[in-house]
Every structure is written in C-alpha cells, then in structure tokens.
Amino acid sequence: xxxxxxxxxxxxxxxxxxxxxxxxxxxxxxxxxxxxxxxxxxxxxxxxxxxxxxxxxxxxxxxxxxxxxxxxxxxxxxxxxxxxxxxxxxxxxxxxxxxxxxxxxxxxxxxxxxxxxxxxxxxxxxxxxxxxxxxxxxxxxxxxxxxxxxxxxxxxxxxxxxxxxxxxxxxxxxxxxxxxxxxxxxxxxxxxxxxxxxxxxxxxxxxxxxxxxxxxxxxxxxxxxxxxxxxxxxxxxxxxxxxxxxxxxxx
Amino acid sequence: xxxxxxxxxxxxxxxxxxxxxxxxxxxxxxxxxxxxxxxxxxxxxxxxxxxxxxxxxxxxxxxxxxxxxxxxxxxxxxxxxxxxxxxxxxxxxxxxxxxxxxxxxxxxxxxxxxxxxxxxxxxxxxxxxxxxxxxxxxxxxxxxxxxxxxxxxxxxxxxxxxxxxxxxxxxxxxxxxxxxxxxxxxxxxxx
Numbered sequence: 001x002x003x004x005x006x007x008x009x010x011x012x013x014x015x016x017x018x019x020x021x022x023x024x025x026x027x028x029x030x031x032x033x034x035x036x037x038x039x040x041x042x043x044x045x046x047x048x049x050x051x052x053x054x055x056x057x058x059x060x061x062x063x064x065x066x067x068x069x070x071x072x073x074x075x076x077x078x079x080x081x082x083x084x085x086x087x088x089x090x091x092x093x094x095x096x097x098x099x100x101x102x103x104x105x106x107x108x109x110x111x112x113x114x115x116x117x118x119x120x121x122x123x124x125x126x127x128x129x130x131x132x133x134x135x136x137x138x139x140x141x142x143x144x145x146x147x148x149x150x151x152x153x154x155x156x157x158x159x160x161x162x163x164x165x166x167x168x169x170x171x172x173x174x175x176x177x178x179x180x181x182x183x184x185x186x187x188x189x190x191x192x193x194x195x196x197x198x199x200x201x202x203x204x205x206x207x208x209x210x211x212x213x214x215x216x217x218x219x220x221x222x223x224x225x226x227x228x229x230x231x232x233x234x235x236x237x238x239x240x241x242x243x244x245x246x247x248x249x250x251x
Numbered sequence: 252x253x254x255x256x257x258x259x260x261x262x263x264x265x266x267x268x269x270x271x272x273x274x275x276x277x278x279x280x281x282x283x284x285x286x287x288x289x290x291x292x293x294x295x296x297x298x299x300x301x302x303x304x305x306x307x308x309x310x311x312x313x314x315x316x317x318x319x320x321x322x323x324x325x326x327x328x329x330x331x332x333x334x335x336x337x338x339x340x341x342x343x344x345x346x347x348x349x350x351x352x353x354x355x356x357x358x359x360x361x362x363x364x365x366x367x368x369x370x371x372x373x374x375x376x377x378x379x380x381x382x383x384x385x386x387x388x389x390x391x392x393x394x395x396x397x398x399x400x401x402x403x404x405x406x407x408x409x410x411x412x413x414x415x416x417x418x419x420x421x422x423x424x425x426x427x428x429x430x431x432x433x434x435x436x437x438x439x440x441x442x
Contacts, residue, residue: 006417006421015398050377057297
C-alpha cells in the first residue's frame with residue numbers, strides 16, 4: 001500500500017503550504033487513499049513529538065555576554081605599544097586623559113539620571129533569562145485568567161491585573177513570583193508565536209509614565225507605569241510586538 | 252577558532268547601523284544557536300560557530316537591505332557551520348543517505364507512538380540524519396520557518412525544500428521505529 005503523494009504534496013498539506021485549491025484537491029484524495037491517511041497521521045504524530053520534546057536549544061548566557069562584549073563595546077582606539085615611547089605619545093596620553101576627565105565631568109550627571117533605569121533593565125533581563133531555564137517559567141501554568149489571578153492572592157501584597165489576550169495573538173501561559181531588586185514581583189507569561197514574553201508587575205507610588213524601552217543581550221524591554229502599577233515587559237519578540245502587548249495591558 | 256575574529260576590528264558600522272543590527276539581528280541569537288547546535292551535533296562547537304556567524308553577520312550587515320533578518324542570519328549561520336564541518340569534520344558531510352538501501356516500509360501511527368516523547372531518543376535520531384535532512388526538519392519543526400524562508404536559508408528552490416522535508420520525515424520515522432542494529436544489518440545484507 002503506497003501512494004506517491006506521501007513523498008510530495010502530503011508534506012505541503014501538513015505544513016500548510018498548499019494554496020486553497022491544491023489543499024482541497026488533496027483533501028478529496030484523502031477520502032479514497034488509506035496510504036495517505038496513515039502517513040499523514042504518522043507525520044502529525046512525529047511533528048508533535050518533536051515539538052513537545054523541548055529540542056529547541058536557546059543560546060547560552062555566555063554566548064550572549066561574549067557578543068555583547070564584542071559588539072557593544074568596540075575597541076575604538078587600539079592600545080598603544082609601550083616599547084620605545086616617543087614624546088608625542090605621552091602628549092597624546094595626556095590629551096586623552098584630559099578629554100576623559102572633561103567628558104566624565106560633563107556626562108556624569110546624565111548617566112546618573114539614567115542609572116536606576118539601566119540597572120532595573122539589567123535585573124529584569126536577567127530574571128527573564130533565568131525564567132527560560134527548564135522548569136522556571138511558571139509557578140501556575142494556565143491560560144485561564146480566573147485560575148492565574150486567584151493564585152497570586154495571599155502571595156503578594158498587591159493584586160496584579162491578569163488578562164488573557166489570546167484573541168489578539170498573545171495567549172496567557174501562566175504566572176509566577178520573582179524577586180527583582182529584593183522585591184517580590186508578579187510575573188505574567190504570554191506567548192507570541194513561538195516566543196515568550198515575561199511581564200513583571202509591581203506597585204509603585206510614582207506617577208503614570210509613557211513607556212520607556214531599550215534592549216540588552218538581544219532582548220527588548222519596555223517599562224511603564226499606570227494607576228499605581230509599574231510593568232516591565234521583556235522578550236525576544238520585535239519591539240513592535242512588545243508595544244502591541246503594552247497597548248493591550250494599558251487598556 | 253574565534254581568536255582570528257576577535258583580533259579584527261569590528262568597528263565597521265556607524266552607530267545607526269549598530270543600533271539597527273541590535274534591533275533586527277541580535278534578537279535571533281537563539282535561532283542562530285539552535286541551528287548551529289543541530290548542524291554541529293553538540294553545544295560546545297555550536298557556541299563557537301554561532302559566535303563566529305554573529306560576528307560575520309555584523310561585518311556583512313551593510314549588505315543586508317531589509318527583509319527577513321532571521322533568514323538572512325540563518326543563511327550565514329548555515330554557511331559558517333558547513334565551512335567549519337568541511338575543515339574539521341568532513342566525515343559528517345559525506346555520510347551517504349542510504350535511502351536506496353532502505354526500501355520504504357509502511358509507517359503506521361502505532362509504531363511511532365512507541366517512540367513517545369523521549370527527548371534523548373529523538374535527539375539521537377535527529378542527529379543520525381544527514382545534515383541536509385536534519386537542517387530542513389530543524390528549520391521547519393523547531394524554528395517554525397516557512398518553505399519560502401527555508402528556501403532562502405538553504406539556497407534551494409521551494410520544491411526541493413518540500414521533497415527534502417518529505418524524505419527527512421520518512422527517514423526519521425524509520426530511525427525511530429527500527430533499532431539501529433537492525434538497520435545496519437539490513438544495509439549490510441543489501442550491499
């Protein structure tokens with residue numbers, strides 16, 4: 001019992017790559033072809049085994065850090081050779097030193113203003129990376145907001161807003177507790193196609209703010225405050241996707 | 252192996268391009284690592300090769316004129332992997348696909364169910380496939396690429412992608428449902 005379509009069109013059908021007319025043709029063929037029906041079922045089983053087995057291997061943190069070091073901070077000025085120091089070199093060193101002092105003096109206040117934000121982003125990206133380790137993503141695994149929300153009760157001194165956005169393409173995956181900067185925070189986990197988004201939520205007394213965003217180690221983050229809650233979403237989805245979820249969470 | 256890369260100046264992009272690279276390409280570092288892990292059949296070499304590929308992508312980034320950044324990156328990752336394998340492990344690339352030795356036996360859903368979701372077993376089976384079949388399965392089932400994307404990454408026509416996937420799946424089914432010893436025995440007999 002064999003059929004040549006099991007070598008070709010069946011796979012296009014399985015992968016959703018046939019146009020509507022060819023897919024309909026193949027479905028008609030399935031009615032009368034036992035070989036194709038069996039092969040389709042076998043290949044569907046194989047696919048779900050492959051996808052369930054957790055074979056996808058994410059980049060190790062060490063690789064991200066190496067890339068960040070190599071790409072983020074380029075060696076602009078090459079190191080000067082020490083041997084045979086010509087006088088003009090010392091002059092150059094002195095000039096560089098003076099320039100550094102001057103820049104430091106001018107830029108320090110700016111950097112200080114930004115420092116809190118950057119440190120927070122680092123802590124949150126780290127927490128996001130930790131969560132991607134096997135078994136760390138969710139404490140309560142459910143796509144039902146009425147399961148996830150009560151789960152947080154009694155574990156936190158605030159009630160994070162929990163909504164499922166499955167119809168908008170961001171199905172809720174679950175929630176967990178995490179610690180960021182020594183504070184226990186709620187984390188909501190959303191999926192976007194094959195990617196995960198962690199949304200960290202904690203109460204704040206600061207006024208509402210427009211979203212701030214940035215990226216670190218290849219992950220994008222977006223942080224905003226609304227109605228006494230600060231939220232920070234982090235993921236490897238595109239900034240546009242992140243901003244779409246941000247809009248949904250703001251509503 | 253990345254020592255040569257580190258020595259070179261990476262100061263090839265201005266700050267605007269650098270920011271674009273961080274936005275468009277760097278988020279696909281997981282995809283880059285996953286593909287190289289499966290082509291290299293292990294994490295250790297995969298990390299080096301993925302790193303080299305990312306740095307290469309960075310250097311070639313001016314040549315990227317928009318479009319699918321993931322496919323563009325994965326094409327570089329794939330080339331970097333094959334170059335590395337040719338140099339260091341050419342035996343990996345010359346393993347013949349013994350389809351002629353294994354006439355298609357009918358695969359039933361029941362036989363596959365035995366394989367279950369055993370991660371170890373699936374990993375070994377996938378690693379047993381020749382790289383050209385392994386890569387289409389990894390791109391399709393793990394990375395979720397469309398045929399068009401796989402065609403771009405592997406520089407092959409879409410029809411070839413579909414038939415490679417068909418053969419890769421059939422081969423994987425056989426590896427999973429037949430013990431290795433039996434397959435060898437059959438191959439020996441038919442030689």
